[in-house]
Amino acid sequence: MNAAQAIKVLAIEDSENDVRLAMRLLRRAGFDVEWQRVDDLAALQAALVRGDWDAVISDFSMPGFSGLEALNAFQATGLDIPFIFVSGTIGEETAVVAMKAGASDYVMKDNMSRLAPVLERELVQCARRAAHREAEAELRRFELQLSEAQKMESLGTLAGGIAHDFNNILGAILGNVELARGELEPAHPAVAMLGEIQKAGLRARDLVRQILTFSRRERQALHTVALHPVINETHGLLRVTLPAAVELELRLVDKPVYVNGDATQLQQVLMNLSTNAWHAMRGEAGRIVIGLEAVHVDAATARSLSGLAAGPHAHLWVSDTGSGMDDATRKRIFEPFFTTKPTGQGTGLGLSVVHGIVVAHQGSIAVESTPGRGSTFHLYLPAVSAPPAAASVSTPADEPVRGNGEHVIYLDDDETVTLVVVGLLERAGYRCSSFTEAAAALAAVASSPDAVDLFVTDYNMPGRSGLDVAQEVSSMRPTLPIVISSGLLTDELRAKASRVGVCAFLEKEDTFRDLLPLVGRILGAET
Ligand SMILES: Nc1ncnc2c1ncn2[C@@H]1O[C@H](COP(=O)(O)OP(=O)(O)OP(=O)(O)O)[C@@H](O)[C@H]1O
């Protein structure tokens, strides 16, 4: 036993001397005892309520108050500590009654040397029971977390599946809106309506994108990303959405800051944070600041920001003069589906997506907020050095891409996608043959290989994957540029595709936005 185990003992006993004797024995056995004696029911109950006892010892028969009554009162408290009868009068039968009633053990006053070992044994057992209870509670907590995680996972899979199909449908809607607008004079009354369809469609696409990011478990391919362009682009998007009463200010360091990341996801993070900031103004005037600086995070700060390693970081922040949050809200904001917005106005996914993206970037996020004063979200992302010049491919500006009759073959099993693509390419001056069957597309290349300038194929098609198709095309015409479009561009896919001669990739979701600039770049369009 521990040399001096400190314990607090409650003694139920009419004789002060007997208690002192018992305590002396316990001290001699190595206990550091503190004790209190009570000898009636009221005092016992008061003591039980008041004290943080480690054990109770009780006489069996006292004037006007029985040991069994004491035991009853003790049991009513639900305490799990040793209750040991110490008695001179206890006979074998009474002892049986006492044990049946739930006493831990009994010790005869003429054999008091048993008290210390009995108490020690009972204390150990109590500690075991307590540990067991704690372990069981922990297990229940884990089970709850696990079932919560499983629920989220199946929800994620389901949502991801729906979102994926939904995305293609939205693509067709948005693409056709674009085409229809091209057919109309700007003054035509339907132009405004098409604009509304487009706005709603874009909102739906944002939502789908949130769900896709949220449900995607795979690691994203990360590249060196310059943060200034990401912020500036977000700034541009926000300026058109925010009402005039909301000021938007950028405070960015002059020197470029780079992180290893995914530009689209980082933009999504800024959009989600800024949208929340705007909503926190609740229709009133206010100011949002987006800031960027390069910082060196030291070991102590890294420890305080979960998930960070010490070293150079990009510190991005979004602060607002909105409603702020109380502690109870702040603790829950990263939970999926947690929202304080009325039904229909918030899904509660915004910040869980932000959190997921930040974690996937090996970063950390912290929140400061004062109710009524506003909030600041701080993001720390590990900084990397500038990429070699060639890797910094910038997306071309908004200048329209014009082709000159170059022939593009577009293969996708989804017919609505191909129809929109043909429309977009032909309007831009390209010739486009679309196919929904790989065999037909391959036959078209085989019949007149030199009449084709670019081959674009979907990756995920029934029967034959885009990779197989690319391989066959490149064996027929090794110099023909090939592009693969996929909803999930993993590192593995990129590597395999590069080996079979694929020269560029299209993020499926963004086909209608990115296809023309990409085609222009590959075919060297005059812009
Ligand atoms: N800048 C902020 N100021 C005050 N409260 C905020 C701020 N950002 C987030 N919150 C609180 O956190 C909650 C969760 O935010 P989150 O972005 O995850 O979901 P949402 O904005 O409610 O819905 P969604 O983004 O899915 O449309 C919000 O409902 C709001 O209560």
Ligand SMILES: [Mg+2]
């Ligand atoms: Mg939000």
